[in-house]
Amino acid sequence: MNNRRPQGITRQGHYAGAISRLVAIACDVGIAWGALLLILGGINVAISLIVGHSLHWMHYRWVGIVVVVIWYPVYFAYQWALSGKTLGMALFGLQVVTVDGAAISGRQAVIRTLTLPFSIALFGLGLFGIVLRTDHRAWHDRTAKTCVVYDWDARAARMRWLAQRHDAAAADVPAPHA
Amino acid sequence: MSPSVPSVEKLAQKIAEQIVNRVVDALDVNAIVAKIDVQDVVDRIDVNAIVETVDVEALMDRIDVDQVVARIDVNALMARVDVNALVNQIDVDSLIEQTELGSIIAKSTTGALTEGMDLIRSQGVGLDDFLNRLVNKVLRRKGDYPVGPPLLAGTAGALPPGPPVHS
Numbered sequence: 001m002n003n004r005r006p007q008g009i010t011r012q013g014h015y016a017g018a019i020s021r022l023v024a025i026a027c028d029v030g031i032a033w034g035a036l037l038l039i040l041g042g043i044n045v046a047i048s049l050i051v052g053h054s055l056h057w058m059h060y061r062w063v064g065i066v067v068v069v070i071w072y073p074v075y076f077a078y079q080w081a082l083s084g085k086t087l088g089m090a091l092f093g094l095q096v097v098t099v100d101g102a103a104i105s106g107r108q109a110v111i112r113t114l115t116l117p118f119s120i121a122l123f124g125l126g127l128f129g130i131v132l133r134t135d136h137r138a139w140h141d142r143t144a145k146t147c148v149v150y151d152w153d154a155r156a157a158r159m160r161w162l163a164q165r166h167d168a169a170a171a172d173v174p175a176p177h178a
Numbered sequence: 179m180s181p182s183v184p185s186v187e188k189l190a191q192k193i194a195e196q197i198v199n200r201v202v203d204a205l206d207v208n209a210i211v212a213k214i215d216v217q218d219v220v221d222r223i224d225v226n227a228i229v230e231t232v233d234v235e236a237l238m239d240r241i242d243v244d245q246v247v248a249r250i251d252v253n254a255l256m257a258r259v260d261v262n263a264l265v266n267q268i269d270v271d272s273l274i275e276q277t278e279l280g281s282i283i284a285k286s287t288t289g290a291l292t293e294g295m296d297l298i299r300s301q302g303v304g305l306d307d308f309l310n311r312l313v314n315k316v317l318r319r320k321g322d323y324p325v326g327p328p329l330l331a332g333t334a335g336a337l338p339p340g341p342p343v344h345s
Contacts, residue, residue, distance in 0.1 A: 013330030017306020020299075093299045101329030131313060134323040149326055152299050 013101065015136045016148040020092045022130075027088030032075040036068065073113045081109035085151065093152025099145050112144035 040057065048054040057064050079086040084095045084104055096104055096112065104112075119126030119139040126139030137147050313319075325331050 011303055014326040015324075017303070018309055019305040020302035023302060091295065091298070092302050093295075097327055097330065099327060101327030101331070131309065132317070134319070147327060149330055150303065152295075 011150045012152070014150055015134075016094050016150050017136060018130045020094060020150075021136070021148055024086070024088040024092040024094055027091055028076070028086045031087050032072055035075070036071050040067070076116065077109050077113035080104065080112060081106040089148075093150055094148050095151035096146050096148055099147055101149070104144070104146055108144045108146055112140050112146055115140040115143040 044054050044057075076086060080096055081104075083090075084097060089095065096109075098104055098108065129138045129142070130136045135147055141147055
């Protein structure tokens with residue numbers, strides 16, 4: 001067993017770094033895309049059951065683009081407003097909070113969502129702050145007065161580890177001779 | 179009996195009272211008490227023998243414990259107890275490690291998914307740290323800077339040291 005301890009265990013409430021945030025948002029893009037395909041697939045099945053033939057989305061490119069443009073902001077804004085974290089962020093134990101550390105409001109969630117594309121535009125110039133600033137805030141964070149922190153339950157992870165050690169120690173004890 | 183006997187007795191009683199009063203007034207009680215070795219007196223008393231004569235069972239039977247307990251203001255008593263100090267004295271780590279509580283927690287919370295998530299998250303934070311150190315080195319950034327928002331950064335230090343990464 002390797003006794004190296006994860007770096008994040010004492011970092012709850014600290015500003016989240018660039019790698020965790022980048023991977024989390026990549027996960028979110030994938031999850032949002034998958035969810036959109038599922039929804040469109042469901043709509044397609046429903047339409048084919050009603051009218052007898054399925055839709056070919058490639059014939060409605062502009063509709064598809066509009067759906068994507070609407071869907072992504074809804075995906076991010078709704079989840080940030082609801083709990084301060086998206087599915088990808090929850091996977092990596094991240095949460096969006098205000099600059100003070102409180103829960104963000106719905107307005108902040110919407111502002112953050114609408115300004116996120118501006119951070120990504122111009123070769124991701126607005127995202128440099130995540131790497132270079134000590135508070136790891138990008139343009140959209142500064143506009144919405146938010147920041148991202150580690151939020152995963154390190155204490156529970158510690159308990160689980162201790163519990164596993166107890167079980168392992170119990171398994172090592174030789175059984176008494178009958 | 180002649181009628182003069184009671185009057186003689188009364189006279190004798192009055193004389194005795196006068197004498198006793200004068201003797202008592204003349205005595206220095208403090209000086210007498212000072213001469214008594216109280217410790218010696220106490221040593222001579224066989225407390226065990228006295229206690230043996232007491233019927234403790236009968237004494238206890240006469241005590242209405244319910245009434246005594248009813249008189250206690252439990253809320254006031256609990257208000258004086260520093261629960262936080264009490265809880266801080268509990269070694270949670272050893273409690274979980276050495277009791278069946280650990281197994282219960284392990285069975286209820288540990289799963290492949292949980293372990294996997296812990297691993298992924300800790301790896302992510304490790305990479306974040308590596309990048310932070312690199313950037314700080316390149317920018318020659320030193321000194322203290324806020325590690326988190328004011329409301330959250332203060333709680334982070336209170337967390338226990340972390341579990342190992344299983345490899």
